[in-house]
Amino acid sequence: MKALTYHGRRDVRVESVPEPHLLAEDDLLLRVTATAICGSDLHIYRGRLPGMRSGDILGHEFMGIVEEVGPGVTRLERGDRVVVPFTISCGDCFFCTRRLLAACERSNDGRGTLMNRKRTRSGAAMFGYSHLYGGHAGGQAEYVRVPRANVGPLRIADSTLRDEQVLFLSDILPTGYQACLNARIGPGSTVAIFGAGPVGMMAAACARWLGAQRLFMIDEDPRRLAHARETCGATTLDFASVDDPADLIIGETDGRGVDASIDAVGFEAKGSAIESALTRLRLQGSSGAVLRQAIAATRRGGVVSVPGVYAGFIHAFLFGDAFEKGLTLVGGQTHVQALMPVLLEAIASGGLVVDTLVSHRLPLSEAAAG
Known part of the structure; x- marks a missing residue:
């Protein structure tokens, strides 16, 4: 075959x-x-x-x-x-x-x-x-x-x-749905989804299905952002031109942040030859840029849901911020x-x-x- x-x-x-x-x-x-x-x-x-x-x-x-x-x-x-x-x-x-x-x-x-x-x-x-x-x-x-x-x-x-x-x-539809369940999304929720790729778009569709009222989507691909606006009515932010999306999201949510953020990116697929060599030693890592933004964009007592795949280390993981805000962090493979x-x-x-x-x-x- x-x-x-x-x-x-x-x-x-x-x-x-x-x-x-x-x-x-x-x-x-x-x-x-x-x-x-x-x-x-x-x-x-x-x-x-x-x-x-x-x-x-x-x-x-x-x-x-x-x-x-x-x-x-x-x-x-x-x-x-x-x-x-x-x-x-x-x-x-x-x-x-x-x-x-x-x-x-x-x-x-x-x-x-x-x-x-x-x-x-x-x-x-x-x-x-x-x-x-x-x-x-x-x-x-x-x-x-x-x-x-x-x-x-x-x-x-x-x-x-x-x-x-x-x-x-x-895979991707249950993954997006589980991300929403982990994020405790329900009628009236405000949600930020980082990554408008397939899993992010499935999470957006499920968030709307579950009753989310306000939806922000962050990506750097114009086609994906346009798709998010057209199919989910999302407010879109271009990560390539907006230095701090979380700051804008906070400003749009009465200075509090969203009820939940979803990291639908995970660790970067792009990698140098050096990073590939480190992977063979099981020392693979991620910049952590998206996860830091998700933590920053989420209100106190909110949830950061992580369907994006991570492996190994995350650089500059702001656990102190997550602790101080009383955030719930949930991730893992999809059931x-x-x-x-x-x-x-x-x-x-x-x-x-x-x-x-x-x-x-x-x-x-x-x-x-x-």
Whole structure:
């Protein structure tokens, strides 16, 4: 089959590789009909994530048609159309039974976190996202093996829903939604979202759906800012021309700041050769510029919600400011499986419209260019 494979920093290729096959009784084999390139794939592409090996298949946002199921699969059958969450969870460990599925302690045979593999258990395994997260082949491919099929894939029974309407249930829509839940957004909330990329825009759509009254979005890409204004009615700030967005936001909120800020950027995907070398030593870091702005823009007693991926150190992290303001800081990987059903219902009813985000459509053969 054809698949997008990793071969080093800034070197990914569409190649012919062996087709996958079932390895466990609760595996299924999926024929991929749609997949997406995640912003966090750029961390891999630019050499900012350790644990990658030459030939690894990328991709953790995908959906398709079930081609084959193992004898232990009870929830799905051949021919079903499903969306697959980016994490792989067992469903019955300590964390899964508490609906903290991204913290599954059985699906990943890696050890520890990005920074310290001795001190803590790994979280859930992920598709196409390094051997720190299990080394599972990803979905930027014609076929993919999906483990733990009784827990992860969500069946899409409504044939009127197009792939582009439901594909983002695999990652970025639940990630944006969880960011809003963590931020305690409800009717009348004021919210600042840093980063108008895919996760930021999903967070904005969910914030409006949950009743947010005032929405600020900060980015430096004019197209994204225009999209935020047109689709979410956001007040936009250009980080390239505004030195201190937080100061402007405070001025627009009676001198207090917003109820919640969402950091939908995380650590920078751009990285020099030196930073890539530090990554191999697990000394990767972030400038912390966005997180400092989020802390500054949030009122006393508010929440800073962090769906953006971080790894390692943050430079000049103003924890003193967060402490003095009594802020709640919440982050972590998304518990996708727990959130998919309610979001699917919202899409089907028209409450959430997310396919306007799609800007480019490419065949798999052009994945490297994408």
